[in-house]
Amino acid sequence: MKVGFIYLASQSPRRAQLLTQLGVRHELLLAAPDEDAEALEAVMKSEAPAAYVQRVTALKLDAAVARHRRLGLPPAPILCADTTVALGRAILGKPEHARDAQRMLALLAGHTHRVLTAVAVQHGQRRHAALSVSRVHFAAVGAARIADYVASGEPLGKAGAYAIQGRAAAFVEHISGSHSGIMGLPMFETAQLLRKVGFTL
Structure with missing residues (x-):
């Protein structure tokens, strides 16, 4: 059966823009105010960055699937994503306030980190x-x-306290990997996953 659209369970406007760039029609499937979405992003003790981001994404997808079932929505693939920044094994999530953002950016300055x-x-x-x-x-x-x-306010709400598609691009000397992945949705991998569930790109 041909799939005509997907549900995007993310508040990120960047992810919506990247899906549109891929030509993927999507509808938002967002958490209700009584769902504690932020609690899903808590880091477990000694958790490695790769394990963390994959676990959080799976939890977000579990919640989105349950939400979809509860709302009785039409069937379609549901997509979730999560992005984190890591300096060594240290996970740099979203800054709590401006001072925290300054601390994170000072750590990243002059160094190579992973997204x-x-x-x-x-x-x-x-x-x-x-x-x-x-x-x-x-x-x-x-x-x-x-x-x-x-x-400027841009770092707040961003993993690692920066957005590569914003003013922080002036700080970036070199990248190796996926630019769209750094933005929050790696398009190559996303296209592969969508094809696996029957979506035609």
């Missing part, structure tokens, strides 16, 4: 998942430039 994005798609009983790992090298950015960037 890991896990993607999972479920259609009926079939579930497929993939992991994209990219490396990003930041220039040695000074405290004043970091403070200016944080003052």
Whole structure:
């Protein structure tokens, strides 16, 4: 059976834009106010970044599948993704406030870090998942430039306190991997997963 659209269980406008770029028609399947979506992102003790991002994505997809069933929506593949930034084994999630964002960016300045994005798609009983790992090298950015960037408000709500498609692109000296994966949805892997559940690209 040909699949005509998918559900995107993510609030990220970047992921919606990237799906549109792929030509994928999608509808949002967002958590209700009484669902504690942030609690799913808690890091377990000594958890490795790859294990963390894949576990969180699976939990988000479990929640989205349950939400879809509860709402009695028409059948279609459901896609979830999660992105984290890792410096060594240290996981840099979303900053809690501006000072936390400054701390994270100071850690990243002058170093190479990893951006890991896990993607999972479920259609009926079939579930497929993939992991994209990219490396990003930041220039040695000074405290004043970091403070200016944080003052823009852009780092808040972003893993690792930056968005590569925004002003922080000026900090990036080199990347190795998937640019779209760094943005939050690796398009190559996503296209492969969608084909596996019957979506024609």
